[in-house]
Amino acid sequence: MAGVRAHPIPAKSVTIVGAGGNIGSQLVHHLGRMHEIGKVTLIDQDVYEPHNLRSQDIRVQDVGRPKSDVQAQRLVAMRSRLRVVSIPAPLETVPPGKLRADLILSCLDSRRARQDVSRIALRLGVPWIDAGIEASVSLARVSMFLPGPERACMECLWDERHYAALDQAYSCLGARIHASPTQAPSSLGALAAALQAIECDKFFSGGTKAVAFGSETVIDAAHHKLQATSFSRNHGCRLSDHSVWKIEPLTRSPGEVSVAEALELGDAGKDTRGGRSLRVEGSPFVTRLICSGCGRERALLRHAASLTPDIQRCGQCRSLMTVRGFDLLEGLEESRLPERVLRRSLQSIGLRKGDVFSVEGPEGEKHFEIVPSRRTTTQAPKEIARD
Ligand SMILES: [Zn+2]
Ligand SMILES: [Zn+2]
Structure with missing residues (x-):
C-alpha cells in the first residue's frame, strides 16, 4: 500500500552449540546471510589448533584463538548490525537461559553434550535442529526436534548401548571432556552444515510447520543414498517427564x-x-x-x-x-x-x-x-x- 511503511519483521535469534568445529565452522556464514536473524549466540569451549586447518573452515591466523570468538568476529564482519554473543566455555557450565533463542542449532561430537542440549531445549520450549556426521562411513545427518510432552526427544531414540557410551560425566568435574577428534573431511562437515542451514532457513521463513520436526534426514555420501526417518515419543524414554516448563x-x-x-x-x-x-x-x-x-x-x-x-x-x-x-x-x-x-x-x-x-x-x-x-x-x- 502506497505511503504505508511495513512494520519491520522482528529479528529472530539463534543459538549454535559447538559453533566452531567441523560442522559449526561451515554453518556460521550461512546464518550471517539470513537477514531474518538478528542475534546469534555462539557456544564452543575449544581453541583452534593447527590440525583444524585441514578439517574446519578457518584461516592460519585463527589458530590459537577460541573458536567461538573467531566465528563471532566472522559474523560481525559479514553483517555489522548483527548482535553476536560469544561464549567460549564448556556447555555443561553455561547457564541454560543463555541458550534461549527462537531456534537452537547444535553441531557436537559428544553424546553427553547432545543430551544436555536436548534437555535444555525441551525445558525452555525451544525448537532444536541437531547436525552430525559419521566420517568413517561418509554419513551426514540432520535431526529436528520440537519440544512437547507427546513429542520425541533425542533420548526417546536411545537404548542401553547409547547410555553406556555416554562420556563419563562427573568422574572428574571441571576437567575438560573431549570426544576423540573427528578427523573428518571438511566437505562432509559442509554437507551436514548445509542441511542444517536449509532447515534453519525454512524455519525462519515458514515457521514450525515448514520443518519436518520429529524426523531425521541422513545422506550416505559413499553410496548416494538418502534416508528420512520419523520419530515418535517413546514412553519408555529415560527422561520420563517431557514437559516444557513455564x-x-x-x-x-x-x-x-x-x-x-x-x-x-x-x-x-x-x-x-x-x-x-x-x-x-x-x-x-x-x-x-x-x-x-x-x-x-x-x-x-x-x-x-x-x-x-x-x-x-x-x-x-x-x-x-x-x-x-x-x-x-x-x-x-x-x-x-x-x-x-x-x-x-x-x-x-x-x-x-x-x-x-x-x-x-x-x-x-x-x-x-x-x-x-x-x-x-x-x-x-x-x-x-x-x-
Ligand atoms: Zn524422550
Ligand atoms: Zn592438594
Missing part, C-alpha cells in the same frame, strides 16, 4: 536473593516452612571437594555446573580437586538446611544470571530463571516480574 523470570540479582527467599517462591504464601526444596536440573549440589594430588578435603556448597577451575584448585598443592558421588545432593531440602545456609545468597551457592532453578512446594514444582533487571537495588521488594 519458567518465571526472577528479576533480582542472585547476590540479593537468599536461599530462604528462593524457597518461599515455591508456594503461595502459606506457612509451609520446612517442606520445600530447591534444585537445578542436571546440576547436583556439591558438598565437598577432594584433592587428587594431596588428598586434602574442602567442604563447600555449590551447584556442580558453577564450579570453575579456580574453585577446584587445591590451595595446598595446586592440583585439581574433584567430587565423589556421595558428596552430591540432588537438591536442597529446606528441613535439613541450617539457618546459616538459608541466609546465604543464591550467588554464593553458584547460581548465576541465566541459571534456571526449581522449587518444589505443596502446589508442585515452580521454575525460575535469574534475569536481573538493570535497575535492581538492595531495597527491591521480593517480586518476580512477569511478561
